[in-house]
Amino acid sequence: MDQEQLSAGLSARFPGKILGVDTFPGTNGRVRFDATVASDLFRSLRDDFHFTHLTMVGATDWIDHREVFYVLWSDADRRYLILSTDLPAESPVIASAVPIWPSANAHEREAWDLVGVKFEGHPDLRRIFMPEGYAYHPLLRSFKIHEPEDLEVKVRSD
Amino acid sequence: MSGQAPETSKPLPRTTPDSTPAGDLPLAVVGQPGVPFVEIETLRAREFIPAAKEALSSLLKEQAQGKLIRPVFNWAGRNSLFPLHWGLACCAIEFAAAFGARWDAERFGVVPRSSPRQCDLLIVNGTVTWKVAHKLIALYEQMPEPKWAIAMGNCATGGGPFRTAYSVVPGVDKLIPVDVYIAGCPPRPENMLDGILRLEQLIKERGE
Numbered sequence: 001m002d003q004e005q006l007s008a009g010l011s012a013r014f015p016g017k018i019l020g021v022d023t024f025p026g027t028n029g030r031v032r033f034d035a036t037v038a039s040d041l042f043r044s045l046r047d048d049f050h051f052t053h054l055t056m057v058g059a060t061d062w063i064d065h066r067e068v069f070y071v072l073w074s075d076a077d078r079r080y081l082i083l084s085t086d087l088p089a090e091s092p093v094i095a096s097a098v099p100i101w102p103s104a105n106a107h108e109r110e111a112w113d114l115v116g117v118k119f120e121g122h123p124d125l126r127r128i129f130m131p132e133g134y135a136y137h138p139l140l141r142s143f144k145i146h147e148p149e150d151l152e153v154k155v156r157s158d
Numbered sequence: 159m160s161g162q163a164p165e166t167s168k169p170l171p172r173t174t175p176d177s178t179p180a181g182d183l184p185l186a187v188v189g190q191p192g193v194p195f196v197e198i199e200t201l202r203a204r205e206f207i208p209a210a211k212e213a214l215s216s217l218l219k220e221q222a223q224g225k226l227i228r229p230v231f232n233w234a235g236r237n238s239l240f241p242l243h244w245g246l247a248c249c250a251i252e253f254a255a256a257f258g259a260r261w262d263a264e265r266f267g268v269v270p271r272s273s274p275r276q277c278d279l280l281i282v283n284g285t286v287t288w289k290v291a292h293k294l295i296a297l298y299e300q301m302p303e304p305k306w307a308i309a310m311g312n313c314a315t316g317g318g319p320f321r322t323a324y325s326v327v328p329g330v331d332k333l334i335p336v337d338v339y340i341a342g343c344p345p346r347p348e349n350m351l352d353g354i355l356r357l358e359q360l361i362k363e364r365g366e
Contacts, residue, residue: 129289129325130288130289130324130325131288131289131291131292134288136324138324138325143324145322145324151324151328153288153291155288155291155292155295155333156292
């Protein structure tokens with residue numbers, strides 16, 4: 001399946017929710033989508049377009065909004081596909097991909113830990129790199145590299 | 159020379175039990191036969207117990223004031239430190255090298271143990287992140303008193319090159335009391351041995 005077929009198929013299934021398809025070297029392109037259809041889109045990509053494997057989930061803080069991106073792999077086409085969506089900075093919430101691709105579990109925990117994106121429906125959305133009791137999402141642009149003495153961290157006692 | 163017996167080899171007159179009244183046997187017969195151990199022979203069983211009691215109570219009195227046992231413990235403790243075998247980062251390689259054949263820290267009585275309950279010295283040899291901070295505190299708290307801590311290397315001392323990182327504890331003295339700081343990135347094994355000897359000096363001076 002080439003990029004045109006994929007783009008047409010997705011636009012037919014989710015009218016108005018596919019915001020654009022860019023070419024991206026070595027992949028089936030980058031699909032920008034509306035976060036409201038995330039769960040249905042993931043299911044459709046896995047079941048109808050045979051993207052059986054989720055390689056990674058990442059998030060970026062662009063100050064005015066936060067971008068979440070997914071990299072999918074299709075064994076049938078031997079192609080990658082990149083999904084990208086923008087979330088409002090005030091409430092960065094998106095449906096979790098764990099029910100569709102279990103490999104998203106740790107990646108979504110990382111995105112929550114470092115960038116503060118909430119994944120609804122994640123079975124175990126805890127911090128993964130920082131301890132519980134750490135008050136910050138340190139890869140946000142609003143996180144200042146301050147003097148380490150100012151960092152307030154509650155260290156739990158066993 | 160060999161044919162003549164020396165004068166001292168003559169048998170001395172023995173003090174035999176015959177001279178003591180029946181029932182008043184000496185508590186113990188020690189030494190060469192014939193040498194009168196008057197003190198021991200006169201220390202009868204009924205006098206021994208009060209004498210031992212008095213000696214013991216005076217010992218305990220001195221111990222309570224820390225005059226008797228504490229210097230001995232201090233000397234014994236500082237010359238056989240048991241660091242915890244807990245490798246965190248690259249300093250742990252130098253830590254391991256110090257206990258190898260070349261530097262041989264065991265000649266100073268330092269033997270790493272794998273359980274904090276058998277240790278009295280925590281050598282923090284590496285970068286401590288906030289994620290592992292509570293484990294560091296737990297290990298320190300599991301060690302029996304008296305205990306000491308050495309911050310080995312720049313990371314443990316003050317965060318090192320990761321000082322401003324969001325994930326690194328800027329010095330383990332934020333978490334546990336530290337006695338000796340060893341600079342270096344990483345410190346050489348000689349440096350670590352110097353730190354241990356300084357800690358021994360510190361224990362001696364404090365008189366713990």
